[in-house]
Amino acid sequence: MQVLNGTDVGGLAGRVTAELDQAGFKVLPADNAPVSSAPKTVVYDVTGKPRTSARLAKLLGASVAQGAPEGIAAGADIVVVLGEDAATR
Numbered sequence: 001m002q003v004l005n006g007t008d009v010g011g012l013a014g015r016v017t018a019e020l021d022q023a024g025f026k027v028l029p030a031d032n033a034p035v036s037s038a039p040k041t042v043v044y045d046v047t048g049k050p051r052t053s054a055r056l057a058k059l060l061g062a063s064v065a066q067g068a069p070e071g072i073a074a075g076a077d078i079v080v081v082l083g084e085d086a087a088t089r
Helices: 012-022 050-060
Strands: 002-005 042-045 063-066 078-082
Touching: 002 012, 012 050, 012 078, 042 050, 050 063, 050 078
Parallel strands: 002 078, 042 063
Antiparallel strands: 042 078
Protein backbone atom coordinates (compact mmCIF):
# COMPACT_ATOMS: atom_id res chain seq x y z
CA MET A 1 0.00 0.00 0.00
CA GLN A 2 0.99 3.60 -0.38
CA VAL A 3 -0.05 6.64 1.65
CA LEU A 4 -0.40 9.97 -0.16
CA ASN A 5 -0.73 13.34 1.53
CA GLY A 6 -3.81 15.16 0.24
CA THR A 7 -3.30 18.09 2.62
CA ASP A 8 -0.85 20.96 3.04
CA VAL A 9 0.38 19.51 6.36
CA GLY A 10 4.04 18.66 5.81
CA GLY A 11 5.15 15.16 6.83
CA LEU A 12 1.63 13.81 7.39
CA ALA A 13 1.92 10.92 4.93
CA GLY A 14 5.33 9.98 6.31
CA ARG A 15 3.99 9.89 9.85
CA VAL A 16 0.97 7.77 8.92
CA THR A 17 3.15 5.46 6.80
CA ALA A 18 5.42 4.86 9.82
CA GLU A 19 2.38 4.11 12.02
CA LEU A 20 1.01 1.63 9.48
CA ASP A 21 4.42 -0.01 9.08
CA GLN A 22 4.61 -0.49 12.85
CA ALA A 23 1.08 -1.97 12.76
CA GLY A 24 2.33 -4.65 10.35
CA PHE A 25 1.19 -3.31 7.00
CA LYS A 26 3.55 -3.56 4.01
CA VAL A 27 3.95 0.03 2.81
CA LEU A 28 5.67 1.83 -0.03
CA PRO A 29 7.35 5.19 0.59
CA ALA A 30 4.96 8.05 1.32
CA ASP A 31 4.32 10.70 -1.30
CA ASN A 32 2.10 13.69 -2.03
CA ALA A 33 -1.25 13.41 -3.78
CA PRO A 34 -1.86 15.67 -6.79
CA VAL A 35 -4.45 17.57 -4.73
CA SER A 36 -3.60 19.29 -1.47
CA SER A 37 -7.10 19.99 -0.25
CA ALA A 38 -8.79 16.62 0.24
CA PRO A 39 -11.39 17.06 2.99
CA LYS A 40 -11.69 13.38 3.99
CA THR A 41 -9.32 10.42 4.00
CA VAL A 42 -10.15 7.72 1.44
CA VAL A 43 -8.76 4.19 1.16
CA TYR A 44 -8.72 3.14 -2.51
CA ASP A 45 -8.91 -0.62 -3.05
CA VAL A 46 -7.10 -0.76 -6.38
CA THR A 47 -6.72 -4.52 -6.87
CA GLY A 48 -9.49 -6.09 -4.79
CA LYS A 49 -8.25 -6.39 -1.21
CA PRO A 50 -11.54 -5.78 0.65
CA ARG A 51 -10.54 -7.09 4.07
CA THR A 52 -7.30 -5.13 4.22
CA SER A 53 -9.01 -2.02 2.84
CA ALA A 54 -11.78 -2.27 5.44
CA ARG A 55 -9.24 -2.77 8.23
CA LEU A 56 -7.29 0.29 7.10
CA ALA A 57 -10.44 2.39 6.76
CA LYS A 58 -11.48 1.50 10.29
CA LEU A 59 -8.02 2.28 11.66
CA LEU A 60 -7.87 5.64 9.86
CA GLY A 61 -11.54 6.61 10.20
CA ALA A 62 -11.78 6.68 6.41
CA SER A 63 -14.13 5.58 3.68
CA VAL A 64 -13.33 2.91 1.06
CA ALA A 65 -13.53 3.40 -2.69
CA GLN A 66 -12.94 0.84 -5.45
CA GLY A 67 -10.30 1.40 -8.13
CA ALA A 68 -7.42 3.82 -8.38
CA PRO A 69 -7.82 7.45 -7.33
CA GLU A 70 -8.35 9.82 -10.23
CA GLY A 71 -5.12 11.29 -11.57
CA ILE A 72 -2.88 8.85 -9.71
CA ALA A 73 -0.98 6.02 -11.38
CA ALA A 74 -1.31 3.44 -8.65
CA GLY A 75 1.74 1.30 -8.06
CA ALA A 76 0.19 -0.34 -5.01
CA ASP A 77 -2.74 -2.66 -4.25
CA ILE A 78 -4.18 -0.05 -1.88
CA VAL A 79 -3.71 3.71 -1.99
CA VAL A 80 -4.63 5.92 0.96
CA VAL A 81 -5.17 9.61 0.24
CA LEU A 82 -5.05 11.49 3.52
CA GLY A 83 -7.52 14.31 3.96
CA GLU A 84 -7.82 17.20 6.38
CA ASP A 85 -9.51 14.87 8.88
CA ALA A 86 -6.23 12.92 9.20
CA ALA A 87 -4.34 16.09 10.13
CA THR A 88 -6.47 16.46 13.26
CA ARG A 89 -6.45 12.87 14.48
